[in-house]
Amino acid sequence: MKKSFFLFAIVLLTCFTLFLPIHAKLNIYFLDVGQGDASIIISPTGEVVLIDSGPSKNVILKYLENLKIDHIDLVIASHAHADHITGMDEIIAKYQPRAFIDPGIAHTTKTYESMINALIENDVNYYEGTSRKITLGNIQLTILPPAEPLISQSELNNNSTVIRLDYQNFSCLYTGDIEKERERELCSRVDSLLDVDILKVPHHGSSSSSTPAFIKTVTPDIAIISCGEENSYDHPHDEVLALYYNLDIDIYRTDQHGTILVQTDGSNYTIQTETDAPRAPPVKVEETKKDVSSEYKYAASKKSKVFHYIDCSSVKKISPGNLILFKTREEAVASGRRPCKRCNP
Amino acid sequence: MIKYIIDRFENDWAIIETSKDPIITFNLPKNLLPREAKEGDVLNIRFTINKEETLKRKNAIQIKLNSLKKQDKGNDITL
Numbered sequence: 001m002k003k004s005f006f007l008f009a010i011v012l013l014t015c016f017t018l019f020l021p022i023h024a025k026l027n028i029y030f031l032d033v034g035q036g037d038a039s040i041i042i043s044p045t046g047e048v049v050l051i052d053s054g055p056s057k058n059v060i061l062k063y064l065e066n067l068k069i070d071h072i073d074l075v076i077a078s079h080a081h082a083d084h085i086t087g088m089d090e091i092i093a094k095y096q097p098r099a100f101i102d103p104g105i106a107h108t109t110k111t112y113e114s115m116i117n118a119l120i121e122n123d124v125n126y127y128e129g130t131s132r133k134i135t136l137g138n139i140q141l142t143i144l145p146p147a148e149p150l151i152s153q154s155e156l157n158n159n160s161t162v163i164r165l166d167y168q169n170f171s172c173l174y175t176g177d178i179e180k181e182r183e184r185e186l187c188s189r190v191d192s193l194l195d196v197d198i199l200k201v202p203h204h205g206s207s208s209s210s211t212p213a214f215i216k217t218v219t220p221d222i223a224i225i226s227c228g229e230e231n232s233y234d235h236p237h238d239e240v241l242a243l244y245y246n247l248d249i250d251i252y253r254t255d256q257h258g259t260i261l262v263q264t265d266g267s268n269y270t271i272q273t274e275t276d277a278p279r280a281p282p283v284k285v286e287e288t289k290k291d292v293s294s295e296y297k298y299a300a301s302k303k304s305k306v307f308h309y310i311d312c313s314s315v316k317k318i319s320p321g322n323l324i325l326f327k328t329r330e331e332a333v334a335s336g337r338r339p340c341k342r343c344n345p
Numbered sequence: 346m347i348k349y350i351i352d353r354f355e356n357d358w359a360i361i362e363t364s365k366d367p368i369i370t371f372n373l374p375k376n377l378l379p380r381e382a383k384e385g386d387v388l389n390i391r392f393t394i395n396k397e398e399t400l401k402r403k404n405a406i407q408i409k410l411n412s413l414k415k416q417d418k419g420n421d422i423t424l
Contacts, residue, residue, distance in 0.1 A: 047424060074424055098424050104410065104414060106403070106406045106410045107406070108399060108402040108403055112406070113402075113406050113409075116409045116413065117409070119413055120409060120412065120413065125416070126413035126414070126416060126417055128414055128417050128419075132420070132421050133422075134421070134422040134423075134424065135421070135423045135424070
């Protein structure tokens with residue numbers, strides 16, 4: 001009798017240790033959706049938030065299915081561009097979220113119109129991204145809207161819904177595609193709310209954003225860049241990577257690391273990635289502008305895992321924006337790359 | 346004047362290259378081009394803004410968004 005009770009206790013304990021960490025922790029997924037943004041937040045008490053849905057309906061629906069998401073409590077669209085809201089219509093119809101938030105600025109595209117139609121047809125509670133707090137179990141989201149809508153060339157980007165996520169001592173900042181003007185506005189108005197552990201880097205790491213003043217206010221430990229492999233816009237831009245690197249901020253990229261999972265108990269956090277991408281230092285911008293032929297003997301594309309002698313025929317095919325140079329073979333190897341089989345450096 | 350030249354076709358896409366440095370390439374859906382278009386052809390491309398249609402879509406979609414905004418009381422949310 002005693003023995004079977006002991007056995008029962010062990011089984012119970014095992015169950016607890018297996019399930020407790022999953023449920024007692026906040027899980028944040030930055031999904032590898034290609035060139036776009038999508039993130040899923042699962043609170044320690046099981047509430048689910050979707051922030052953006054990326055550029056592909058099939059990809060986001062597959063992620064939701066694979067992660068066994070059976071309900072979504074809150075959907076947030078950072079802004080109306082298609083690389084952030086594609087598939088929202090189907091997600092809204094399928095998951096019937098309890099609330100939906102966006103910046104409240106309309107767009108004329110079919111993708112945006114379909115999202116709005118789905119909200120109306122499914123009678124979803126709509127909230128504009130004005131200044132307010134959202135409580136989901138034991139996590140809190142704070143919307144940090146602009147004082148006035150910013151009107152510029154990048155109106156939709158700059159008015160992205162900016163969200164601060166707090167769980168006990170852990171914090172994370174979502175920035176959509178905000179650009180310099182909005183970063184400046186945030187720093188001047190709500191700078192005390194910007195200091196977080198993890199920053200979702202604005203606008204896929206574009207040089208339109210990530211001004212030094214903003215990054216130094218946010219002072220994140222980790223910067224997460226959501227972008228597609230070999231995207232046409234060369235996101236993330238070298239000068240942005242260099243800035244984070246020089247400030248000793250660890251960079252994780254969905255194009256290199258795949259989906260990134262941040263798990264936290266409210267005080268410590270861990271980061272798991274789909275792939276083990278090398279954390280190569282970014283190309284130093286000023287060095288690529290010099291005549292480099294004499295100093296640098298090795299070269300690689302930032303998109304490739306292979307390095308070459310600088311005169312290898314493959315180097316000529318690398319676009320200037322992607323070219324990384326190394327003075328020594330050691331440097332090239334340390335970047336996580338292997339020698340080219342053709343020029344055998 | 347920049348010329349737009351069909352470099353090649355990839356599946357349903359035509360890859361267009363510009364004639365001046367810096368060369369820019371971009372994809373166009375093949376079905377937007379004349380059926381007889383082939384690689385090497387120079388295309389006439391001229392875009393204009395359809396202001397009337399833009400305004401029509403803007404107004405129609407704004408009406409829908411306004412109907413959603415009406416239900417928002419500006420309160421904090423507990424889910």
